[in-house]
Amino acid sequence: MDKTKRAFVGGLLAAAMTAGIAAPSCAQQRTEIQFWHAMGGVLGERVDEVVKRYNDSQTRFTVVATNKGNYDEVINGTIAAYRAKKAPHVVQIYERGFMTMLLSDAIVPVQDLLTEKKKQIDWSDFIKPVASYYLYKGKLMSMPFNSSAPILWYNKEHFEKAGFKEPGPTWQELDKQLYAIKSKGIAECGSSLAGDFFWSLIENYSTVNDQPFGTKANGYDGLDTVFVYNKTKVVEQTKRLKKWIDDGIMQIAGQGLSPEQLYTSGKCSTFFASTAAHSSVERNATIKWSATYLPWEEGTTPRNSSIGGATLWVMKGQKAEDYDGVADFLAFVASPDLQLWWSKVTGYVPITNKAYEAAKKEGYYTANPTREIAILQLNRGTPTANSQGFHFGNYTQSTFALRQELEAVWANKKTPQEGLDDAVRRGNDILRQFEKLHAGKY
Amino acid sequence: MQASTSVATELPATPRVAGKRRAAVAGGTAGLKRAHYRNSRLPFLLLLPQLLVLLLFFFIPAVRALVQAFVITDPFGTTVHFVWFDNFRALLASPEYRSSVWVTLWFTLTQNVLTLGVAAVLAFATDRVIRGRGLYRSIVLLPYAIAPVIAGILWAFMFNAHVGPMTYVLKALGVAWDPTRNGFDAFLLVTFAAAWKHICYDYIFLVAALLAVPASLLEAAAVDGAGPGLRFFKIALPMIGPTVFFLLVMNFVYGFFETFAIVDAVTKGGPGGATMILVYKVYLDGFVHIDLGSSAAQSVLLMIFAVILTMLQFRYVERNVNYDV
Numbered sequence: 146m147d148k149t150k151r152a153f154v155g156g157l158l159a160a161a162m163t164a165g166i167a168a169p170s171c172a173q174q175r176t177e178i179q180f181w182h183a184m185g186g187v188l189g190e191r192v193d194e195v196v197k198r199y200n201d202s203q204t205r206f207t208v209v210a211t212n213k214g215n216y217d218e219v220i221n222g223t224i225a226a227y228r229a230k231k232a233p234h235v236v237q238i239y240e241r242g243f244m245t246m247l248l249s250d251a252i253v254p255v256q257d258l259l260t261e262k263k264k265q266i267d268w269s270d271f272i273k274p275v276a277s278y279y280l281y282k283g284k285l286m287s288m289p290f291n292s293s294a295p296i297l298w299y300n301k302e303h304f305e306k307a308g309f310k311e312p313g314p315t316w317q318e319l320d321k322q323l324y325a326i327k328s329k330g331i332a333e334c335g336s337s338l339a340g341d342f343f344w345s346l347i348e349n350y351s352t353v354n355d356q357p358f359g360t361k362a363n364g365y366d367g368l369d370t371v372f373v374y375n376k377t378k379v380v381e382q383t384k385r386l387k388k389w390i391d392d393g394i395m396q397i398a399g400q401g402l403s404p405e406q407l408y409t410s411g412k413c414s415t416f417f418a419s420t421a422a423h424s425s426v427e428r429n430a431t432i433k434w435s436a437t438y439l440p441w442e443e444g445t446t447p448r449n450s451s452i453g454g455a456t457l458w459v460m461k462g463q464k465a466e467d468y469d470g471v472a473d474f475l476a477f478v479a480s481p482d483l484q485l486w487w488s489k490v491t492g493y494v495p496i497t498n499k500a501y502e503a504a505k506k507e508g509y510y511t512a513n514p515t516r517e518i519a520i521l522q523l524n525r526g527t528p529t530a531n532s533q534g535f536h537f538g539n540y541t542q543s544t545f546a547l548r549q550e551l552e553a554v555w556a557n558k559k560t561p562q563e564g565l566d567d568a569v570r571r572g573n574d575i576l577r578q579f580e581k582l583h584a585g586k587y
Numbered sequence: 588m589q590a591s592t593s594v595a596t597e598l599p600a601t602p603r604v605a606g607k608r609r610a611a612v613a614g615g616t617a618g619l620k621r622a623h624y625r626n627s628r629l630p631f632l633l634l635l636p637q638l639l640v641l642l643l644f645f646f647i648p649a650v651r652a653l654v655q656a657f658v659i660t661d662p663f664g665t666t667v668h669f670v671w672f673d674n675f676r677a678l679l680a681s682p683e684y685r686s687s688v689w690v691t692l693w694f695t696l697t698q699n700v701l702t703l704g705v706a707a708v709l710a711f712a713t714d715r716v717i718r719g720r721g722l723y724r725s726i727v728l729l730p731y732a733i734a735p736v737i738a739g740i741l742w743a744f745m746f747n748a749h750v751g752p753m754t755y756v757l758k759a760l761g762v763a764w765d766p767t768r769n770g771f772d773a774f775l776l777v778t779f780a781a782a783w784k785h786i787c788y789d790y791i792f793l794v795a796a797l798l799a800v801p802a803s804l805l806e807a808a809a810v811d812g813a814g815p816g817l818r819f820f821k822i823a824l825p826m827i828g829p830t831v832f833f834l835l836v837m838n839f840v841y842g843f844f845e846t847f848a849i850v851d852a853v854t855k856g857g858p859g860g861a862t863m864i865l866v867y868k869v870y871l872d873g874f875v876h877i878d879l880g881s882s883a884a885q886s887v888l889l890m891i892f893a894v895i896l897t898m899l900q901f902r903y904v905e906r907n908v909n910y911d912v
Contacts, residue, residue, distance in 0.1 A: 217875050220662075221874055221877065224663055224877065227663055245661075245662060249661060249662070249665060250661075250666070390768070397767045399743075399747050399748045399749065399766065400767070400852070400853055400855065401740060401743035401747045401750075541876050541877075542876035542878060545871070545875070552860075553770075553859030556769060571683070581659065583666065
């Protein structure tokens with residue numbers, strides 16, 4: 146007890162001293178901009194580099210980046226801080242929090258801010274599905290930062306041994322291949338179920354196959370949207386996944402084991418996961434890995450997939466002069482140079498076409514072909530009402546309901562149809578609650 | 588969020604109730620208070636720090652949770668609608684919430700019986716361990732020193748369906764073990780992990796209580812030909828009744844509120860809600876899904892459940908507990 150107390154007091158003293166030292170130098174000219182983010186580990190170091198590059202590039206502002214835990218913790222921390230009037234200037238929020246942030250009355254729309262501060266941004270240059278996810282009434286509400294898309298990772302050796310060049314483009318072909326690989330005893334399992342499978346295998350399945358997820362253009366045209374994925378091809382997809390799990394084609398890693406490990410160790414032949422897994426797969430894989438597009442249903446024309454990741458939101462209620470710095474920093478983040486570097490070191494997609502073209506010109510994708518898959522998949526065709534993104538209120542909550550119901554399906558407690566029906570029922574209750582709360586605001 | 592802190596700080600109240608009762612009985616009509624405190628202000632002054640802590644960390648958050656339970660609100664607090672009992676009505680109508688209530692009941696009951704049962708056997712056996720008694724006690728007490736999250740991760744890994752060493756043992760014995768898909772397996776896993784973590788707590792109290800049982804009585808019974816089982820049930824158990832009752836209440840409180848970290852580490856409430864105990868649901872809906880109204884309503888209901896359960900125990904179980912031996 147005594148020791149911890151002493152350490153605590155020591156820490157306070159140290160903090161007070163550093164604050165005392167730091168204060169005069171700040172007071173001279175640099176304005177501090179607080180930036181909260183959710184990037185831990187290697188990605189966190191990359192964010193620190195972004196901030197360092199920015200701070201070194203000019204003399205008026207100092208951006209202070211703080212990792213506040215995972216995405217859930219960051220949005221919660223921001224909410225608590227905002228209520229206590231101690232919110233940061235800029236905060237990184239996941240794509241699922243879009244509606245919550247948009248209707249919070251606590252944010253400054255990014256495009257308005259940057260236009261007002263006369264920052265030169267080519268708003269039409271953002272990769273379409275990236276921008277469309279965060280558009281509201283034609284304007285970007287937050288600054289795209291880290292965007293990814295799910296792709297199909299596969300074990301080259303497993304496919305070659307079974308006599309296939311690569312995974313087939315459709316679900317039907319892939320299904321046959323995975324069963325063949327297992328029955329020939331080449332791999333113990335065909336695929337490992339990722340923790341965010343609802344995103345890669347359900348939501349993105351809907352966008353790629355142009356299936357509606359909810360009415361009103363997936364919520365873009367009104368808060369009175371209802372989920373409809375229990376009446377689309379998602380039912381077939383769920384049945385397929387259930388069959389795969391029953392037959393041992395698909396394995397669920399469970400707590401204490403990362404699903405990615407089942408793939409990178411060579412136990413499972415494929416893995417449906419984010420392109421952002423590049424950094425860890427490159428480091429950890431003991432196998433000959435490769436990647437390709439997400440499969441689609443036989444006989445359909447595949448559309449663009451949807452994105453995942455996060456954007457930078459600007460919070461209301463800061464000092465007016467601070468917003469100069471915020472705008473300056475966000476313009477820096479969106480600049481092609483930074484995006485090019487960022488996508489190379491992280492595996493996220495470059496968010497503007499300029500950054501993408503620059504990478505292509507350098508020959509980066511010739512040397513790293515799998516890095517291009519996500520962006521080609523995102524740029525495939527023109528986004529439709531079904532593939533532009535998802536604007537559902539309290540989306541984390543209904544996503545959780547979907548995941549829970551699908552777990553009940555895997556456990557044989559419900560049939561795929563029952564599970565999806567229940568998920569839709571619960572999701573619609575959540576949507577109605579959100580509609581009631583924000584009536585007339587969207 | 589206030590809800591969960593209020594729930595946690597409420598805990599010390601329960602043992603105090605039990606303690607006070609016991610003290611009152613022991614003190615009899617002599618009136619402990621009057622005998623020791625002439626100055627009537629002193630007891631209040633002494634209580635003040637604790638009352639302040641309670642006010643700050645229990646009463647204020649509890650009142651705020653109560654208020655929050657009757658509104659729906661935007662997480663940022665910019666839009667608030669008063670909805671009367673809508674939050675409660677929605678909860679009681681939701682099959683997921685009802686299933687969570689059942690899971691919690693089964694979980695606390697099983698965990699309670701398991702913990703007390705194993706702890707009682709271990710405690711009674713302490714006397715019979717002659718060589719290495721210190722080592723025996725240390726081993727039994729070890730889990731108490733392990734943080735719940737670590738304990739949870741340990742169990743999750745040991746029984747992981749793919750790489751867990753225990754899974755190999757179970758599979759060799761012909762048990763199809765899969766807590767990632769099978770809800771019952773997950774439930775068992777969480778229950779065992781929670782009980783394992785808490786056995787030592789019960790053990791300490793039971794050993795202490797058993798020490799107070801006069802050896803002469805046990806020896807006399809042994810001379811009369813009673814075996815260890817008979818001696819335990821006929822002599823030791825009635826004499827340690829108050830301790831057992833106290834532990835019963837404490838185990839319920841533990842199961843209700845403190846198993847959060849274990850569930851979070853072992854199953855995260857899954858699969859399909861099979862281990863979704865109420866306190867974990869409060870956390871999920873409040874902290875992760877930021878549905879503050881529903882989360883507050885849930886913590887109010889949870890508090891009511893806990894109070895009712897504790898009252899029931901005092902009413903029906905305590906009746907059979909004799910404090911005067």
